[in-house]
Amino acid sequence: MSSTLTPAQAQSALDSWTRKMIAWHFSPATGCDYWLKWAKTAGWDPRKEIKCFADIAKKFSHFDDDVLRTEQPERFVPKAYAKRPYNVFETGGTTGMPKQRVGWDDYKTDYEEYSDHYGPDFFPKGNWLMVGPTGPRRLRLAVEHLANYRGDSCYFVDLDPRFVKRLIGTGEMAMARKYQEHVIDQAATILRHRKITNMFTTPRLLENLAERMSLVKAGLKGVFVGGTTMTPQYVRFVVEEVLENKINFAPTYGNTLMGLAISRKLTKADNYSLTYYAPQPRATLRIVNPDNPTELVNYGEYGRVELTTMTKEFFVPRFLERDEAIRRPPCSEFPWDGVGDVRPFQSLTKTIIEGVY
Amino acid sequence: MTSSIHIPVLRLGQTYRSLDKIQFNVSGQPLEISVANSGLIRRDLQQLAKSGEALRAIPCETLVGYMEKAAELFLHGKLPWGDDDRLQSPDDYAVALSQLTGLPHSLARSNMGKVHAAMSNIRAVISGLTRGMPLELFDRGFVRQNGLDVNFFAETTSLGVLLPSNSPGVNSLWLPALVMKIPVVLKPGREDPLTPFRLIQAMIAAGFPREAFGFYPTTHDGGDTLLFGTGRAIAFGSDATLKKYAPYRHINVHGSGRSKIVIGDDFAADWPKHLDVIVNSIAANGGRSCINCSSVLISNNRDTLADALARKLAAIEPLPRDHPDAVLCSFANPKSAKAIDERLNELLAVPGAIDLTAKYRNGPRLVEMYGQTFLRPTLIVCDDLKHPLANTEYGFPFASVLQVPQAKMIGQIGESLVVSAFTRDQAWSIDLMTSTNIERLNLGPYSTMRVQWEQPHEGNLFEFLYRRRALQGDLVAA
Numbered sequence: 001m002s003s004t005l006t007p008a009q010a011q012s013a014l015d016s017w018t019r020k021m022i023a024w025h026f027s028p029a030t031g032c033d034y035w036l037k038w039a040k041t042a043g044w045d046p047r048k049e050i051k052c053f054a055d056i057a058k059k060f061s062h063f064d065d066d067v068l069r070t071e072q073p074e075r076f077v078p079k080a081y082a083k084r085p086y087n088v089f090e091t092g093g094t095t096g097m098p099k100q101r102v103g104w105d106d107y108k109t110d111y112e113e114y115s116d117h118y119g120p121d122f123f124p125k126g127n128w129l130m131v132g133p134t135g136p137r138r139l140r141l142a143v144e145h146l147a148n149y150r151g152d153s154c155y156f157v158d159l160d161p162r163f164v165k166r167l168i169g170t171g172e173m174a175m176a177r178k179y180q181e182h183v184i185d186q187a188a189t190i191l192r193h194r195k196i197t198n199m200f201t202t203p204r205l206l207e208n209l210a211e212r213m214s215l216v217k218a219g220l221k222g223v224f225v226g227g228t229t230m231t232p233q234y235v236r237f238v239v240e241e242v243l244e245n246k247i248n249f250a251p252t253y254g255n256t257l258m259g260l261a262i263s264r265k266l267t268k269a270d271n272y273s274l275t276y277y278a279p280q281p282r283a284t285l286r287i288v289n290p291d292n293p294t295e296l297v298n299y300g301e302y303g304r305v306e307l308t309t310m311t312k313e314f315f316v317p318r319f320l321e322r323d324e325a326i327r328r329p330p331c332s333e334f335p336w337d338g339v340g341d342v343r344p345f346q347s348l349t350k351t352i353i354e355g356v357y
Numbered sequence: 358m359t360s361s362i363h364i365p366v367l368r369l370g371q372t373y374r375s376l377d378k379i380q381f382n383v384s385g386q387p388l389e390i391s392v393a394n395s396g397l398i399r400r401d402l403q404q405l406a407k408s409g410e411a412l413r414a415i416p417c418e419t420l421v422g423y424m425e426k427a428a429e430l431f432l433h434g435k436l437p438w439g440d441d442d443r444l445q446s447p448d449d450y451a452v453a454l455s456q457l458t459g460l461p462h463s464l465a466r467s468n469m470g471k472v473h474a475a476m477s478n479i480r481a482v483i484s485g486l487t488r489g490m491p492l493e494l495f496d497r498g499f500v501r502q503n504g505l506d507v508n509f510f511a512e513t514t515s516l517g518v519l520l521p522s523n524s525p526g527v528n529s530l531w532l533p534a535l536v537m538k539i540p541v542v543l544k545p546g547r548e549d550p551l552t553p554f555r556l557i558q559a560m561i562a563a564g565f566p567r568e569a570f571g572f573y574p575t576t577h578d579g580g581d582t583l584l585f586g587t588g589r590a591i592a593f594g595s596d597a598t599l600k601k602y603a604p605y606r607h608i609n610v611h612g613s614g615r616s617k618i619v620i621g622d623d624f625a626a627d628w629p630k631h632l633d634v635i636v637n638s639i640a641a642n643g644g645r646s647c648i649n650c651s652s653v654l655i656s657n658n659r660d661t662l663a664d665a666l667a668r669k670l671a672a673i674e675p676l677p678r679d680h681p682d683a684v685l686c687s688f689a690n691p692k693s694a695k696a697i698d699e700r701l702n703e704l705l706a707v708p709g710a711i712d713l714t715a716k717y718r719n720g721p722r723l724v725e726m727y728g729q730t731f732l733r734p735t736l737i738v739c740d741d742l743k744h745p746l747a748n749t750e751y752g753f754p755f756a757s758v759l760q761v762p763q764a765k766m767i768g769q770i771g772e773s774l775v776v777s778a779f780t781r782d783q784a785w786s787i788d789l790m791t792s793t794n795i796e797r798l799n800l801g802p803y804s805t806m807r808v809q810w811e812q813p814h815e816g817n818l819f820e821f822l823y824r825r826r827a828l829q830g831d832l833v834a835a
Contacts, residue, residue, distance in 0.1 A: 171601065177585070207396035211403065233376035234394050241400060272376060 002332045010280065010335040015052035017281035021310035022050045025078070034067070034075040035315060053284065056308055057294060060317035065091075065257070068099035076102050078312065089138040091256045098136070101256055106313050107142040108149075110259035110279055114252075115149050117262055117333075122248045123222035126197025128154040131187040131205050132227065133161050138256050139226075143200045155194060157186045159205065184208045191218045202227035203238060203251075210242040226252040226260070229343045232272035239272070252276065253342055257316055258283045258307050264333050273341055276325075277334035283309045285339050287327035290346075293320060297327050304345055321345070361387040364550050365440040367557065368401050369408050369540070370568035372440045379547065379574065383453045390550050393573040395582040398542075401571060402586040405514045408540035411566035417495040420536045420565070421479055427556075427563035428476030432469055436558040450555055452679075457548045458522055459729065461676065461683030464643055468525040471808070472556070475529030478810040482533055485811035486819035495538050499828060508828035513588025513607070515540045515571075516822060519580050520553060521593040522546030522689070523645045523752055527611075528553055530591065530815065535560065535569060539822050542571035542587055544580050548689045584608055589822055611815055613750050614647030614774035616805045619766045620655040620662075621780030624802065628655065628662045631779060631802045636669045638777065638805040640734060643686035644754035647815075648775045648797075650805045651750035652757045659760035663713055663738045670734035670754060671717035677727045686753070687729030694730045697751050698723040701735065709740040710747070710757075742769050767792050774815065775805040 005013065025031045026039050026046045039046060049059055068076075073088055081104060089107075090098040115123075128147040134140035134156055147154035167176040187209055190196065196219060201209070203225050209215065215223075223243060230238070230251060243249055253276040254260040261276035261283075278285040287303040289295045297303035305321040326340035361380075365372040375391035382388065412420070430436060435444040445453075451465040460468070475482065480492075487494065490507065494500045499508040516534045520543060521527060531541050545553045557570045573579060584590045590608045592598060599612035618635055620628060628635075638650035655662055676683040688694035701722070705712055714736045715722075722733050734754035739747040747757045748771055761769060763780075767788055770776065777799040778789050786800055796815065799807055 173581070173585075174604070204396075207399070211396075211399055231377055231394070233392070234396075236376055237394055237397050241397070 003335050005335045007330045007335040010330070011053075014281040014284065014336070018050060018053045018056065018310060021312070021315065022046045024080075024312055025310075025315040028079070030078055030080040030312075032076050032078045032315075034071060053281075053308075056317050057286070062293065062306075063316050063319040065099055065316075065319060068101055069097050073100050073102045076314065081313065087138075087141065088136065089256050090136040099256075100136075101314060103138065104313055106259065106282070106311050107138050108145050109282070109311075111142045111146040112149050113279060114260050114262060115146055118222075118248075118250060122250070123150065123198045123224075125150070126152060126221070127195055128152055129157070129187065129190055129194075129196045129199045129201075130154055131157045131183065131199065131201040131209070132159055134158040135160065139200075142260075146200075147198075152198075155190050155196065157183060157190065159183045159202075180205075180208060184212060188212045191215075191220075196220065198222040198224070200224045200226075203230055203234065204228060206238065207242050214244065215242065216244045216246045220247050222248040222250065224250045224252065226254055230274060231341065231343075232270075232274075235266075235274055236272040239266075253339065255321075257309055257314075257319060258285075259309070261285065261339070262334075264331050264338065275328045275331070275338040275340040276342065277331075277336065277338045278307075280334075280336050282311045283307060284336075286337070287325055287339060288320075290324070293318075299327050299329050302326055305339055305342065359386060361389045362443060363439045363441070364388070364390045364554055364574070366391045366393045366397075366574065367554075367567075367570055367572035368397075369404055369571050370566070373397075374440065381457060383456050388453070390574045393575045393579055395575065395579040398571075398573050398575065398579055398582045399586055401573075402515070402542065402583075405540060405542075405587075408566075408568045408571075409514050409538065411568045412535065412538040412540060415564075415566070417492040417536060417538070420538070421483070421492060423560065423564040424476050424479040424532070424536055427559040427565070428473045428479075430562050431476065431556055431559040432473040434559060434562070436555055436562065439554075445555065450551060454525065454549065454551050455678050457551065457689065458525075459548075459687035459689050460524070460643065460645075461686065462679050463681055463683050464686065465525070468552075468642070471526045472529050472532075472552070474808075475810070476532055479533065479536055481810040483536055483819075485809075486533060486813055486817055492536075495536070506828050506831070508826045509823040510826055511537075511539060511822060512824045513539065513822060515542050515587045515589075517542045517544075517583040517587030517590035519544045519584065519590070519592040519594075520546045520549070522548035524642055525549060525552035526642070526646065527593065528556055530818065532556070533818055534822060535565060537819065537822060539589075540569045540571070542573065542583055544573050544575055544583050547574075550574050609816055609821060611647065614649070615652070615748055615750055615770075615772060616648050616650050616775035617652045617654060617770055617773050618650050618777045618779065618805065619763075619770070620653070621763050621778065621782050621785055622656050623781055624779040625655055625657040628658060629665065632662075632665055632669065634777075634802055634804050635666060639666075639736075639756045640670060640673055640684055640754040641804065641806045643684060644734070645686055645752050646806065647750075648805050649750070649754070650756055650775075650777070652748055652759065652770075654759050654761045654766050654770065656761065656763040656766075659738070659758055663736065663758040666756075666758065667713035667736045668717050670736050670756075671714045671719075673734050673754065674719060675724060675726045675729070675731040675733070678729070684754075685731050685733070687727075687731050691725075691730035694723055694732050697732060697753070701746070701751075704745045705737070707745060709744045711738045712736070713738050713758075767794075770794065775799065777801075777803050777805045777807075 025035050086102040088100050090100050130143040144154045251263045259279050261278045263274045263276050286306045287297050288306045290304040305323045305325050307319045309316040322345050323342050324345045325342040328338040328340040330336050377392040379390040435446050438445040454465045455462050491500050516539050518531045543553050593611045599610045602608040602610045675685050718733050724731050732753040737746045737757045739757045739759050772794050775797045776795045779802045
């Protein structure tokens with residue numbers, strides 16, 4: 001689906017949205033306790049000094065997401081939402097006290113936009129199955145909302161990534177494999193006994209499931225994945241062998257703080273290299289020089305992923321993700337910068353527990 | 358510059374070009390290695406039954422013939438470099454192997470000779486492993502031996518092997534599996550994809566069915582997939598690797614060798630006659646093998662032996678890769694050499710150990726020469742086996758020398774892959790043969806590097822892959 005905006009128009013819309021959101025979050029009438037108190041000690045007034053999105057990078061330092069662990073979630077409730085009970089969403093695989101964010105309608109907005117991007121030929125009408133982290137995660141409600149928004153219903157099989165991480169961290173590989181089998185057993189059972197047309201899962205679970213059965217013969221038409229690094233080889237393997245070149249494949253990049261970045265449609269020239277585009281203007285991804293995060297890297301170069309989220313519900317400026325990616329130019333579907341071949345930050349120089357779920 | 362040579366993944370008979378690649382440059386020639394993702398390996402492992410069928414369709418005697426023919430092709434033949442029509446001569450292989458692994462050309466060639474010998478002696482190897490059972494055992498599942506029907510069955514449909522890069526000779530370990538009709542699934546070492554690929558090409562050219570071979574350059578995750586997806590697997594690695602896989606009976610881990618020479622009372626005064634054997638044990642193959650000697654225990658005359666050894670070892674100098682007398686290997690990753698050097702210096706600060714080679718060698722231990730990074734041979738005199746340098750090993754000519762009373766040696770050496778016991782003392786020989794911490798025992802003044810084809814190396818592959826079943830009644834067997 002092509003965008004109706006040019007890159008210049010998209011930039012202008014982002015600047016305008018930035019002013020609106022800064023006004024919202026730093027106004028005593030609508031902002032939250034955390035940011036209003038922050039502004040009092042900051043020594044500058046964002047409402048006066050932030051005129052465009054570029055000013056965010058100039059004026060704000062990097063958001064420390066540890067405050068989502070240490071501060072009470074109530075401190076992030078905008079005054080305008082004070083009378084509405086909120087959802088508490090937790091980030092994925094963290095152990096110990098989890099990081100939490102509050103939310104109301106953002107996940108619905110994100111997933112409705114995502115849904116609108118894909119027509120009924122991509123995700124045909126029918127039941128959905130989600131196999132992945134549910135529990136306190138935004139994803140659980142989001143995927144069900146996606147199904148409901150499309151007029152469908154959703155089955156669920158849970159996977160607890162914190163438990164998997166713990167097993168791997170303590171070297172209990174055999175137990176990790178048993179747990180994975182337990183999850184796949186449940187998913188395979190649902191697929192065999194219920195009419196499932198579309199599925200959300202993680203790439204690893206998807207390939208494990210396809211080792212049990214042909215997903216094409218199981219009746220799947222569309223698959224939406226997110227969660228771990230996918231190299232071009234991995235994407236090719238999923239498309240050609242796991243999905244047998246017959247099931248529509250929609251990889252995404254996202255998390256609790258950002259929402260959902262959609263991948264542009266793969267062309268032959270991409271050679272299976274994925275590029276994701278943030279749900280701008282609500283969230284913006286920049287690829288910055290890890291040694292000097294105020295500057296962007298050139299197109300085609302790897303840098304660290306920096307996220308800025310600006311919705312009425314939540315404000316996160318310049319959060320440095322634990323990922324790195326290639327900066328890619330705007331495309332016809334998304335007239336702003338994309339992030340390509342995402343992988344864990346400095347994954348070439350350190351060991352990372354990833355990819356089991 | 359010519360176009361890249363591409364070494365593909367071999368998916369049980371099918372070549373596959375991955376989009377993930379490792380790139381090398383060999384004398385200006387780009388070389389790409391396809392890297393398999395773990396899911397791809399798991400899918401292929403589901404097809405192993407067909408690989409086994411292909412091997413079982415061929416009489417074992419024929420497979421032995423194929424192996425003998427493959428030995429000649431490996432040593433002398435022009436075989437595919439990768440997945441196009443370019444061919445690799447033995448010299449091409451040796452030169453490229455040398456550049457990727459740091460082995461000098463001379464050692465690359467001698468390792469080719471070792472692997473060739475393991476292949477051409479396959480009858481003796483198999484006979485040694487099965488204790489002389491006829492080859493038809495692998496065709497029929499049973500043989501009659503000394504009037505008794507003996508039935509063995511395969512406990513696995515494949516053998517997975519995680520290969521190291523330190524020395525191509527270790528490839529000889531998995532070769533007999535093919536003759537025993539067990540398909541192999543190999544993960545080559547990062548710096549040596551060439552040897553297993555050339556071996557597979559030689560074996561296919563000799564007649565082995567393509568589908569009997571899986572060749573998967575892959576990540577750690579892929580390696581684990583291979584270890585846990587095959588019914589029997591072999592991994593090489595450090596003590597940490599050993600610990601990681603110790604709980605899994607189907608995985609045989611080859612950790613540090615900690616091979617030793619023990620010199621008994623009756624040889625303690627005669628050591629000068631055997632000095633060259635000891636030097637060979639320490640320095641042959643650049644000190645890279647797990648069967649290289651890393652500790653010498655003598656019951657008397659430690660200091661004179663150590664001094665003579667240090668002089669001999671210190672005289673071994675780095676030479677260019679293509680020098681015919683080169684013995685030392687360079688390090689493919691210079692950071693590893695630096696880390697070893699720093700670790701040795703750190704441990705030498707612990708009282709009770711002296712680097713005796715330091716005063717004889719022509720410069721520091723860590724040295725850059727001929728565009729490569731080397732560690733010069735190092736001999737440590739230790740006062741006590743408890744010293745952290747007394748019973749350890751590194752991938753270059755390194756050994757400790759200790760004086761230990763003969764009666765205490767067996768109890769103190771710990772797990773040792775090879776022990777060469779220089780003794781004629783019958784009672785002590787029996788004690789050595791009944792000890793539980795020695796994998797391979799050489800009785801007499803022999804190098805730890807000695808190989809006898811009829812003896813198993815690092816465990817018995819046949820017993821690892823096959824299991825005997827009690828067979829009673831004679832209706833079918835007769």
